[in-house]
Amino acid sequence: MFLSKRFITFLCIACFLTSLGRLWPFFYVVGGITIAVLIVSFIIDLFSIYSDDAGILCKREMAERFSNGDENIVKLHITSLYDRDVTVSVIDEIPVEFQNRHFRLNGLLHSKEETTLSYSLIPKRRGSYSFENIHIYVHSIWHLCERRFTIKTPMAVKVYPSFLYIRNMQLLSIENKSLECGIKLVRRLGSSMEFDQIKEYVPGDDYRKINWKASARKNLLMTNLYRDEQSQLIYNVIDKGRGMQHTFNQMSLLDYAINSSLALSYMALQHRDNPGLITFEKNIDSFVPASRNINQMESIMNTLYKESTTYIQSDYAALYGHIRKNVNKRSLIVIYTMFDTNVAMERELPYLRKLASNHVVLVVFFKDKELQLAAQTKPVKKLDYFDHVILENMEFEKKMIVRNLYRYGIHSILTEPENLTVNVVNKYIDMKARNII
Numbered sequence: 001m002f003l004s005k006r007f008i009t010f011l012c013i014a015c016f017l018t019s020l021g022r023l024w025p026f027f028y029v030v031g032g033i034t035i036a037v038l039i040v041s042f043i044i045d046l047f048s049i050y051s052d053d054a055g056i057l058c059k060r061e062m063a064e065r066f067s068n069g070d071e072n073i074v075k076l077h078i079t080s081l082y083d084r085d086v087t088v089s090v091i092d093e094i095p096v097e098f099q100n101r102h103f104r105l106n107g108l109l110h111s112k113e114e115t116t117l118s119y120s121l122i123p124k125r126r127g128s129y130s131f132e133n134i135h136i137y138v139h140s141i142w143h144l145c146e147r148r149f150t151i152k153t154p155m156a157v158k159v160y161p162s163f164l165y166i167r168n169m170q171l172l173s174i175e176n177k178s179l180e181c182g183i184k185l186v187r188r189l190g191s192s193m194e195f196d197q198i199k200e201y202v203p204g205d206d207y208r209k210i211n212w213k214a215s216a217r218k219n220l221l222m223t224n225l226y227r228d229e230q231s232q233l234i235y236n237v238i239d240k241g242r243g244m245q246h247t248f249n250q251m252s253l254l255d256y257a258i259n260s261s262l263a264l265s266y267m268a269l270q271h272r273d274n275p276g277l278i279t280f281e282k283n284i285d286s287f288v289p290a291s292r293n294i295n296q297m298e299s300i301m302n303t304l305y306k307e308s309t310t311y312i313q314s315d316y317a318a319l320y321g322h323i324r325k326n327v328n329k330r331s332l333i334v335i336y337t338m339f340d341t342n343v344a345m346e347r348e349l350p351y352l353r354k355l356a357s358n359h360v361v362l363v364v365f366f367k368d369k370e371l372q373l374a375a376q377t378k379p380v381k382k383l384d385y386f387d388h389v390i391l392e393n394m395e396f397e398k399k400m401i402v403r404n405l406y407r408y409g410i411h412s413i414l415t416e417p418e419n420l421t422v423n424v425v426n427k428y429i430d431m432k433a434r435n436i437i
Contacts, residue, residue, distance in 0.1 A: 001046070002137065007144040010038050038144075045140035048084075049147040055081040056109075056136050056149040060092070066129070066159040069251055069259060071120040076134065078117065080109035087139045089146075090117060093132035097125065123159045124250040126258075126305055131155040161304050162259040197225050232437055233276060233290040233331035234268040234428070235323075236261035240281045240307060241314035243338030246366075248417040253366055257336035258304045260364075260421040264334065265300050267425050271432065276331075277303060282312045284322045290331065316351040323355060332437045334362045334424065340394075345401045353408050360437050362411040364424060367398065369416055411436075 018031030057079040066072045080086055090105040098121060105117045123129065132154055137146040198214050201207075201221035214222040238244075238261060244254040265275035269292060276290030277300050286303050288296075314337070323333065333355055339345040355361050379388045398414055405412045411431070415423045431437050 001050075002146045002148060004139070004143050004146055006142075007038075007042065010034075010144075014038055041142055042144050045142050045144040048141045049086075049138050049145065051083070054138075054147075056088075056138065056151075057081070058090075058134050058136060058149075058151045058153070060131065060134065060153050060155060062155075062157060064157065066121070066123050066157050067162050068123055068126050068159050068255055069162050071122055073118055073120050075116055075118045076105070077114055078107075078109060078136065079114045080111060082109070082138075083111055085110050087143075089137040089139070091135040091137075092119075093134070094121065095129035095131060097123070097127075097129060124255075125252075126159050126161065126255065126307075129157050129159055131157070158305065160301055161255070161262050198222050199225055231292070232273045233327065233329055234264065234273050234437075235276045235278055235290060235327065235331050235333050236264060237278045237280070237319065237333055237335045238307070239314045239335065239337035240279055240285065240309050241337075242309065242311045243314075243340065244336075245309045245311075246338065246368075248366075248369060251417070252309065253338060253417060254307065254309050256366075256417045256420050257364075258307065260336065260424045261304065261334075262297075262301065263421045264424055264428055265297060267428060269296065275300065276327075278319070278322065279303075279307055280319050280322070281310060281314050283315070283318055287322070287326065289326070316348040320351040320354055323359070327359070330359055332360045332362065332428070332431070334364060334428075336364045339363075339365045339398075339401050342397050342400050342404065345404065349404075349408070352405070352410055356408065356410050360411070360431070362413065362427065362431075363405055364413045364415070364420070365398075365401070366420070367414060367416050368394075 014031055014034040017027050017034055019027075021028030021031060059077050061075040061077060063072060074092070076090060076092065078088070078090070080088075086109050088107055088109055090107065091103060092105075094100060094103060103119075105119060107115060107117050109115050134151045134153055136149045136151065138149065139146055198211055199222065200218075201210060201215075201223045205223045207223075209224045211222045211224050238254070238257050240254060244252065244257065246253050248256070261277065265277070268275040272292065274290040274292050275296060277286065277288040278284065279286045286307070288299050288303055293299075335352075352361060352363065377388075402412045402414050411427070413423055413427055
């Protein structure tokens with residue numbers, strides 16, 4: 001049993017009125033009556049929540065997996081065994097990783113009926129999260145006291161990379177609404193040379209693709225149809241070095257890269273390409289060979305689930321040696337990394353150039369949003385001008401990295417973390433449309 005704030009407030013008022021009796025004896029009577037009424041009301045309230053058949057049942061419903069960086073719904077199904085409607089406050093012992101110290105749900109429970117209260121959680125890190133007990137406080141008739149029911153429902157949930165984005169992409173592809181998720185249409189330059197079928201010529205078809213032998217047999221103009229090249233290898237290569245520990249909106253750059261890798265892998269499967277995965281730092285930590293297997297997305301997701309960053313400097317020599325040994329066919333290598341300076345890029349440039357000689361290399365690195373905002377502020381003091389020049393120089397250096405990579409035939413994307421997935425998917429579609437891969 002717990003005393004409510006209302007009871008304490010009334011008790012303080014009654015005590016104050018009684019204390020005034022030292023100045024005006026009349027208030028002794030008023031205070032005594034107030035205390036008596038409060039005690040009687042409290043006893044009635046106490047019996048209202050401690051009847052013999054009273055009770056609360058509750059069960060928690062949520063997905064077995066949470067999607068990192070997305071809203072995940074948790075439902076509490078509560079059944080009241082009271083003979084009257086009661087108001088309750090619910091405290092769910094959510095995982096400590098959310099740092100939500102003021103969590104509370106309020107609701108009205110109808111007698112002998114089930115009521116559902118729901119709330120959403122947005123995890124910022126992958127891993128295993130533990131839910132503990134559910135505490136339900138039943139308020140009395142006049143809200144002078146509360147009775148607590150503790151339902152022991154410990155549950156564990158695993159937070160996986162953002163698969164809700166992939167699910168949304170599936171729905172958009174069914175409804176042909178890809179533009180809504182940021183996927184753009186690209187004007188095709190040239191044409192693919194992978195033969196599809198022969199069909200009857202109609203005005204508007206490319207006359208250069210007329211099949212004269214088939215036309216002679218059918219005595220009709222027939223034309224060849226070609227389709228996008230398929231079964232190409234698409235490798236997402238994630239650098240797990242210390243640079244990927246930087247955070248934006250409470251999510252590390254590694255988590256943004258993982259979410260983007262899942263979206264690109266799904267898009268590659270939609271285009272009948274073979275997605276694969278490599279993660280590395282000092283050594284190669286995980287390798288999922290490129291495949292169009294039905295369980296490929298599950299394999300990639302289970303691999304990315306446990307990845308984390310360290311303070312170790314990434315070894316691009318080990319990456320080049322692994323790809324040269326295990327990836328024999330020309331592939332699109334998408335490398336997610338963090339180059340802060342041109343010097344850092346030039347240190348790894350020899351290995352990137354060697355990779356680009358046999359594969360199509362796309363380097364994806366990030367803009368620092370905080371530096372951008374700081375560089376856009378107008379300097380006021382003399383020292384602010386020095387800081388402003390340094391920040392502008394750092395922004396200019398990122399653009400120089402893009403230009404230097406382009407000089408050696410290496411494609412690149414410089415993007416904000418929140419736009420990473422859309423920009424990478426758009427670049428992949430653009431490269432296929434232009435027959436770069």
